[in-house]
Amino acid sequence: MIHHTVTRGTAETVRICRDGDANLPGPLCHGVIAKDGTVHLVGYGRANHAGAGDDDVLRAVIQEKGLPPDNERNTDGNRHFYGFECENLGDGKDPWPPAQLEAIEKAAAVCRAHGWSARSVIGHLEWQPGKVDPKGFTMASMRERIAARLKGAEAADPASDGS
Numbered sequence: 001m002i003h004h005t006v007t008r009g010t011a012e013t014v015r016i017c018r019d020g021d022a023n024l025p026g027p028l029c030h031g032v033i034a035k036d037g038t039v040h041l042v043g044y045g046r047a048n049h050a051g052a053g054d055d056d057v058l059r060a061v062i063q064e065k066g067l068p069p070d071n072e073r074n075t076d077g078n079r080h081f082y083g084f085e086c087e088n089l090g091d092g093k094d095p096w097p098p099a100q101l102e103a104i105e106k107a108a109a110v111c112r113a114h115g116w117s118a119r120s121v122i123g124h125l126e127w128q129p130g131k132v133d134p135k136g137f138t139m140a141s142m143r144e145r146i147a148a149r150l151k152g153a154e155a156a157d158p159a160s161d162g163s
């Protein structure tokens with residue numbers, strides 16, 4: 001599951017994602033993907049990133065089928081999804097550098113390890129009603145990049161983000 005952090009500054013973003021805050025204990029994800037493309041591993045096992053989402057979406061991800069609308073909050077996604085928080089303000093204006101987009105794509109190596117396709121990769125906005133992340137690129141464009149990488153090819157144009 002791909003998220004944006006609504007933070008600025010890699011060190012502080014990593015700290016928050018690792019330690020959590022007064023409202024939610026860390027880790028808040030498994031990996032933080034910085035603007036420069038560095039992936040900081042901050043959690044393992046269950047991480048507090050997905051929250052409650054739609055059981056129909058979970059079934060579609062498991063079956064690697066097209067995603068239905070996320071219209072319920074009846075299933076704990078934290079126990080089912082790896083989470084990657086990507087350093088970005090999430091305002092649709094903060095850029096997604098090519099190195100960061102490529103790192104998100106490469107993080108999908110977890111799919112290869114489990115024998116999953118790009119259809120197992122979702123954005124938070126596809127899981128939980130009301131969420132908008134990641135904002136600034138489409139999950140369809142990212143899944144295309146991930147599918148190409150899983151087939152052994154790099155994305156045709158790493159600067160193309162589909163926004």
